[in-house]
Amino acid sequence: MLANKGYQAVGIDPNVECVQLGSQYGQCFQGAFEDAMRLFQPEEFDVIVSSHVLEHVLRPIDAMMQLNQLKAKAYLFAVPNVHRNARLIRLLLGSARPDHPNHIYGWGKPEFEAALRTAGFKVLRWYTNRVTINPFGSALLTRILAPLEVKLLPRLFPLLSSSLIVYCEPIENVK
Numbered sequence: 821m822l823a824n825k826g827y828q829a830v831g832i833d834p835n836v837e838c839v840q841l842g843s844q845y846g847q848c849f850q851g852a853f854e855d856a857m858r859l860f861q862p863e864e865f866d867v868i869v870s871s872h873v874l875e876h877v878l879r880p881i882d883a884m885m886q887l888n889q890l891k892a893k894a895y896l897f898a899v900p901n902v903h904r905n906a907r908l909i910r911l912l913l914g915s916a917r918p919d920h921p922n923h924i925y926g927w928g929k930p931e932f933e934a935a936l937r938t939a940g941f942k943v944l945r946w947y948t949n950r951v952t953i954n955p956f957g958s959a960l961l962t963r964i965l966a967p968l969e970v971k972l973l974p975r976l977f978p979l980l981s982s983s984l985i986v987y988c989e990p991i992e993n994v995k
């Protein structure tokens with residue numbers, strides 16, 4: 821989507837298949853957070869996006885600090901919200917199903933903000949996405965509930981959003 825709007829999009833992923841897929845849309849390198857300084861130059865990017873990655877790494881604060889070394893003007897981070905409705909409803913119904921078998925970490929808003937601050941970021945704005953009330957994954961029910969889950973519930977209950985999405989800057993950039 822970024823490339824289609826005229827932005828130069830560059831990606832990095834440890835998975836070869838993801839790199840091949842990402843290469844269809846822009847330049848994509850195989851690597852991880854710790855490879856960022858080897859692959860890219862400081863101040864090379866205006867914005868760095870890390871979307872649903874930090875919950876998979878062993879040391880997420882270290883990963884954020886490594887991205888911070890690239891000295892982008894702004895950063896956008898998204899992680900799953902451990903307090904989201906679908907997860908809570910499944911727990912109330914007695915489901916032992918994990919959110920994702922490869923998630924190592926999870927955060928609520930205060931915990932994620934503390935992690936960002938520890939990594940050297942100042943939160944400028946929080947964004948909400950869908951507040952899911954359909955814990956079963958039914959495609960038909962998802963379509964029926966979409967207007968409620970996407971438009972109304974995020975306004976009423978932003979802390980129950982499926983993802984914690986934050987726009988921030990490195991602390992030294994904040995005026």
